[in-house]
Amino acid sequence: MITTKRARMIMHVLLMGFGLIWVYPFIWMVLSSLKHNTEFLAGGINPFPEDPQWSNYPDAWVNADFGAYFLNTVIFTVSVVAIVIILSSLTGYVLGRVTFPGKTFILVAAAVIMFLPHGYTIIPLFQLVNQLGITDSLLGVIVAESAGAHVLFILMFTAFYARIPKELEEASEIDGSGFLRTYLQVMLPLSMPIVATTAIMQFIWTWSSFLIPLVFTVNRPDLRTLAVGMQNFVGTYSSDYVGMAAGATISLLPVMIIFIIMQRYFIDGIAGAVKN
Amino acid sequence: MAMRNPEEIKNLTEPAKGKKKMSPRDKKRAMWAYIFLAPQIIVFLGLSLYPIIMSYVYSFYDWTGVGPLEDFIGFGNYLQLLSQSRFWNSLGVSVAYIIGTTTLAVLGGLILAIILNDARLKGKGFYRALYFLPVVTTTAIVGIIMNNIFGTQGLINDVLTTLNIVESPIPWLTTGTLALLVLIVVGAWNGLGINMIYWLAALQSIPNDVYESAQLDGAGFWKTLRYITLPLLKPMFAVIVLLSLVSGVNAFDLVMTLTGGGPYYATETLDLFIYNFAFTTEAGGSTRMGYASAAGVILGIFTFFLSAIYGLVSFWHEIKEFFSKKKSAKAVKSS
Numbered sequence: 001m002i003t004t005k006r007a008r009m010i011m012h013v014l015l016m017g018f019g020l021i022w023v024y025p026f027i028w029m030v031l032s033s034l035k036h037n038t039e040f041l042a043g044g045i046n047p048f049p050e051d052p053q054w055s056n057y058p059d060a061w062v063n064a065d066f067g068a069y070f071l072n073t074v075i076f077t078v079s080v081v082a083i084v085i086i087l088s089s090l091t092g093y094v095l096g097r098v099t100f101p102g103k104t105f106i107l108v109a110a111a112v113i114m115f116l117p118h119g120y121t122i123i124p125l126f127q128l129v130n131q132l133g134i135t136d137s138l139l140g141v142i143v144a145e146s147a148g149a150h151v152l153f154i155l156m157f158t159a160f161y162a163r164i165p166k167e168l169e170e171a172s173e174i175d176g177s178g179f180l181r182t183y184l185q186v187m188l189p190l191s192m193p194i195v196a197t198t199a200i201m202q203f204i205w206t207w208s209s210f211l212i213p214l215v216f217t218v219n220r221p222d223l224r225t226l227a228v229g230m231q232n233f234v235g236t237y238s239s240d241y242v243g244m245a246a247g248a249t250i251s252l253l254p255v256m257i258i259f260i261i262m263q264r265y266f267i268d269g270i271a272g273a274v275k276n
Numbered sequence: 277m278a279m280r281n282p283e284e285i286k287n288l289t290e291p292a293k294g295k296k297k298m299s300p301r302d303k304k305r306a307m308w309a310y311i312f313l314a315p316q317i318i319v320f321l322g323l324s325l326y327p328i329i330m331s332y333v334y335s336f337y338d339w340t341g342v343g344p345l346e347d348f349i350g351f352g353n354y355l356q357l358l359s360q361s362r363f364w365n366s367l368g369v370s371v372a373y374i375i376g377t378t379t380l381a382v383l384g385g386l387i388l389a390i391i392l393n394d395a396r397l398k399g400k401g402f403y404r405a406l407y408f409l410p411v412v413t414t415t416a417i418v419g420i421i422m423n424n425i426f427g428t429q430g431l432i433n434d435v436l437t438t439l440n441i442v443e444s445p446i447p448w449l450t451t452g453t454l455a456l457l458v459l460i461v462v463g464a465w466n467g468l469g470i471n472m473i474y475w476l477a478a479l480q481s482i483p484n485d486v487y488e489s490a491q492l493d494g495a496g497f498w499k500t501l502r503y504i505t506l507p508l509l510k511p512m513f514a515v516i517v518l519l520s521l522v523s524g525v526n527a528f529d530l531v532m533t534l535t536g537g538g539p540y541y542a543t544e545t546l547d548l549f550i551y552n553f554a555f556t557t558e559a560g561g562s563t564r565m566g567y568a569s570a571a572g573v574i575l576g577i578f579t580f581f582l583s584a585i586y587g588l589v590s591f592w593h594e595i596k597e598f599f600s601k602k603k604s605a606k607a608v609k610s611s
Contacts, residue, residue: 015403025421025422025425028421045431088316090315091316094309100309106313113328116328117577119332119572120554120569120573120575120576121324121327121330121331122327123334123554124329124331124334127330127341128322128323144323146323147324179304208414208415210414210416210529218555227416227529230416234420245421248417251414251417252417255413256409263401267408271473271476
């Protein structure tokens with residue numbers, strides 16, 4: 001739409017310049033994490049550290065417990081992602097390929113329930129996890145975070161499995177495979193693109209989850225995830241700015257790297273969701 | 277990702293047989309279907325339906341959250357909420373936040389998408405990722421970083437004083453109106469990327485030959501935008517605004533870490549209000565989960581009506597058409 005070469009050059013300069021300001025908070029965070037606290041306070045607007053303080057990272061990792069928070073976040077995120085993939089794939093497979101009595105009822109009931117207004121469901125969830133006797137454990141946080149129907153992923157799996165020609169299923173059955181085996185050995189491997197999209201999207205969401213880990217680890221500081229640990233860190237050591245920056249970098253870098261490598265899956269997934 | 281219509285799916289998976297009687301193969305498949313669905317149904321009933329029902333039940337009790345559910349007080353919590361100015365204040369903050377972020381993020385996302393949709397622009401993927409980056413970063417951590425950047429001695433004030441734009445630092449987060457403004461701007465910054473992706477998807481659904489014929493007719497960039505692109509985007513506009521409005525209801529992660537609701541409740545959104553009553557004891561000695569639940573129900577109904585009214589207004593034309601078609605169909609039948 002923009003025709004002249006010059007106009008396009010100006011557009012690039014604008015997009016780059018504005019883009020730099022756009023992500024500057026993150027650049028500032030990474031560079032600040034390498035400063036000394038006195039330098040940070042006196043520093044003014046020079047973003048670059050005079051003498052990079054790499055020791056800020058071991059300090060944050062060991063002394064400020066970010067290592068433990070990191071491990072908790074990894075366990076928490078990987079478990080939730082696995083649960084969501086298993087549930088959505090199984091559900092999507094059945095909805096996409098099998099006709100069975102009660103199917104319409106299940107679909108309509110689920111849609112109506114999801115559409116009706118919800119109250120503050122985290123309180124009952126909190127009580128439920130209490131009654132199950134898994135409060136104050138990572139399992140409790142994982143269970144609470146896995147709540148809810150993952151409608152988007154179920155829809156993606158349903159649409160995908162419905163498109164697979166039935167000859168493939170029949171061939172597998174002629175080879176003597178039953179329903180379960182056909183699913184595990186033929187269908188599930190075929191659906192790897194959807195598994196990947198689900199994994200990357202759910203990974204980024206769960207990694208960033210805040211309210212549920214905050215509420216469910218309130219009595220167990222050692223089970224905090226990175227986001228909750230950060231919140232607590234700035235509350236306790238409010239003047240350790242470089243520690244804050246180092247902790248924030250440790251928390252954000254994994255998602256940023258994964259997003260940059262896998263951005264296609266993520267962005268296409270979201271674009272596909274709104275198109276439907 | 278086009279979904280096949282249900283009829284087609286049925287034909288694919290169901291062998292052509294009588295309707296009532298199920299073959300042994302179908303019976304077996306139906307059994308497997310229930311087994312496959314069981315985990316999802318258990319999770320749905322236990323972790324979705326049960327909490328939804330109980331979120332209403334709790335709201336009728338005077339209950340701290342500890343001990344048995346005994347003091348049924350009917351609509352007592354609701355009446356108390358409606359007479360509490362802090363509740364109305366938080367509702368107002370939420371509305372301001374929702375409208376502010378939606379306006380900024382939806383329009384900003386549209387402008388960026390139109391620029392990035394240009395087929396001849398190089399490095400599109402790079403720019404797309406650049407502007408999308410805030411979306412994938414943990415909101416709670418972004419709030420902490422922004423709290424620092426907008427602090428009295430933070431980066432923004434450093435830049436402004438060094439460039440002599442202002443003489444003394446601006447109290448961004450300690451003045452009510454400014455804090456709300458910062459909250460809205462950061463919220464919009466955080467959500468703009470996702471709107472950009474929505475708009476890009478919408479723009480890509482416009483067939484190319486529409487543009488080609490516009491070009492043949494001699495329409496320039498602005499004319500094409502005004503008379504072709506924007507009118508064609510109109511149906512998507514409703515969906516994208518709605519998504520943005522509803523996502524604005526959940527401001528907790530950002531508010532909690534950026535302003536904490538302060539100064540003096542000036543940025544306390546409704547979801548932070550609920551959290552404060554449910555899980556902190558700042559409002560008088562103990563948690564008040566019944567009271568918080570009532571506020572949660574109001575928030576849920578508020579969100580529900582927000583989407584319902586918006587949907588009705590946006591799709592008014594389609595709805596009217598649908599009913600007039602039905603009427604005419606009936607008329608044809610009866611004649």
